[in-house]
Amino acid sequence: MKKELSPFSEKLIFYIRAIPRGKVATYGQIARLAGKPHASRTVSWILHSCSKAYKLPWHRVLNSRGKISFPPQTAGFARQKNRLALEGVETTFLGEVDLSVHGWKKKRAV
């Protein structure tokens, strides 16, 4: 592998990579799976830091509302929207994804 990050970071990366194709997960969900329900900030940092180095499917990571985190009219927004569309994830022009349809239901034990 490239470099060894902290166990938390590796976990976050692991779960991000574990997102099935055609599904999307939220920052909070990944952070929760990693054991830190409030590490959503760390998730965003991971994407920035390791999206390329670790080949992370960052396009499958949305915010808590199931929307693309980027502001519209940005390259990242268009790129993510395009990738999601290629995976069968329908997004609105606002980048909204229906979590009830494409939401990654790994274990939502309330």
Place this chain on the structure above:
DNA sequence: GTTTTGACAGTAT
């Protein structure tokens, strides 16, 4: 060692 950042989430007003 301290300060700043990072594509957020949750709570408070």
Place this chain on the structure above:
DNA sequence: AATACTGCCAAAA
């Protein structure tokens, strides 16, 4: 209901 602030964790400068 909508907006603002705070909290959280980890890494880079």
